[in-house]
Amino acid sequence: MKKLLLALAATTMLTGSAFAGSHSPVKIGVILGFTGPIESITPAMGAAAELAMKEVSDSGKLLDGVKVESVRADSTCVDAAAATAAAERLITSDKVAAIMGADCSGVTGAILQNAARPNGIVMISPSATSPGLSDAEDDGLFFRTAPSDARQGEIVADILTGKGVKSIAITYTNNDYGKGLSDAIKANFEKAGGTVTIVAAHEDGKGDYSAEVGALAQAGGEVLVVAGYVDQGGKGVIQGALDTGAFDTFYLPDGMVGDSLAEAIGEGLNGSYGANPGTDSPGAASFQEMAKAADFDGTSSFAAESYDAAALIMLAMEAAGSTASADLKAKVMDVANAPGEKIFPGELAKALELIKAGTDIDYVGATAVELIGPGESAGNYREIEIKDGKLSVVGYR
């Protein structure tokens, strides 16, 4: 028995070292709010990022056969201290090469300043949209495949004035995302000549929104803009406003667009409209099929952006010829933007080959990524309307 154990131990050590000898796998951190207010959309986001990693690992083409491993960590979405500690763990103990994340704007800023910058680790967020992150000090380490909400503010004002709306009430989820977005909407809508009757915050996860609905109802307005989350306070406010008869038309920004909302609220939502990041590029459709094959919901918010974020990290590694953040950070913009051969989801192996052959690529991905300014997505929006209890796409902007 003792001999057997010894032999076993020896073999494991052998295989272990043999593994390390050829190509030790590179680790990419996936830090998302697996618990907390957005815990219902993060599983799909994580799965999408890991789908891209699996695609690259299986191809065996990244830097001549380096495997990619995902290490998950919990950003909690709201607790900056916990998120920083989790990121610190990823960097110092798991030794990740780069980070796909974080998700919510507040924790993303905290991780960037307290963990990523001090250690020089690249992070690409799929979903942090706060305008504040555009001019955050980042040493060239921070990118996002989601557009800044400053851009969304313009879109919202355009759509609303296009429909002839003169006065709106705004409620926002009380965090960096909601505040940034509501400020952008207010500024743009007022610039376009509209009136904003009230801007009231609501807190997520609190179940009771009578007070907010009361205040919003008294202020009035033709349309209520709900800058919140689809399965959080945003839904509660809409439900309350409909039940009390305070508003009957709602504008739904990106965080609020989701089939679950139409399902949960039903016919009351008919006639409401909104827009969320989305594109009619062929990449979006092929990503949906891949998601279906991998058994997760590709339409879930920010799942496509997560795939793109992970893909960009790995393509930049190949372009830099190194898995180190210090090398790959300069290549992210190159692989993401034109000129070059267009790369769609599912074509990562082809992209790696092209890069190795020295051909320029333009990663289009699932969300038609085009990184502008400080490394954030230019933003393509899908305008939707709710008819007969279903989301229907009415156009792209």
Added chain:
Amino acid sequence: MESYANAFVVLLNFLIIPGLAYGSQLALGALGVTIIYSVLRFSNFAHGEAMSFGAMFTILTTWLFQSWGWHLGPLPTAIIALPVGCLVTVIFLLGTDKLVYQFYRKQKAAPVIYMIASVGVVFVMNGIIRFIIGPRDQSFADGARFIFTARDFKEWFGLSESLALRSTTVITIVTAIIVVAIVFWFLNKTRTGKSMRAYSDNEDLALLSGIDPDKVVRVAWIITAILATVAGTLYGLDKSYKPFTYLQLLLPIFAAAIVGGVGNPVGAIVGGLVIAFSEIAVTFAYTKVIAYTLPEFMHVDGLAQLLSTDYKFAVSFVILVVVLLIKPTGIMGGKTI
């Protein structure tokens, strides 16, 4: 006269009815916290999770009944599923007591140790709930949604303001009244209830007069489990069920229990209503009410809001602090924590 009616309808629709519903939910929660506090002498932080757990089992049973085609007509099916949810929660909480709290009771541990143990229980229950039903929103309400809608009301009365009454709101308030009445009757009229109060007042004396402490503890957990399940389910019916919200609900529930007076059942009800109404009333925009009731020269252009809704939670905690400073035992006089 019509303008006064309009003002009253505005208040009823946006302040009084929502306040009553929210207040009843908080009161049921606070009652559970208070019973555990008076019998086991610790702040049970796992109460929010117990509500979530009970609601979860009620939802699972509701789905089962719905799949069998059982319906209650205009009433939600969840009402017939409630007893099953209560039963499972009772078993679960008694199990937790056996596994966790009994050990500390034998050790005669300080209340703060119980409290920390209950925080541990929170995390375990949190995990179990997410494991069984997942972190997502679940909808299980069926039956008629409204008793009358805002549109109906306008047609009936022809006022410019209107009022909607949801069936879940009425069910919440009615069930809360019934449950509270039963608990009070139990505590004041039955032998077991009296022995619980005796045990709560003076443990040693109660033991001397032959009260079985194990039985008292058991009954306390059973009542708490039932209260938690009812409160959790009503909350889920009225708003929506999402595991995450129940942990958040713990703060206003504790605020309600403390404001009313911990360990005092009447206090729990009063506290629940005080917290609910103050959260809504202080942040309410009174423009329309002023426009309807006061003469023209006093009308305001702004929102006439005392505080922005951002400060909603600050309100309940300011009340909490003031009550603790002026009357540490709470409005109705309970124990000090």
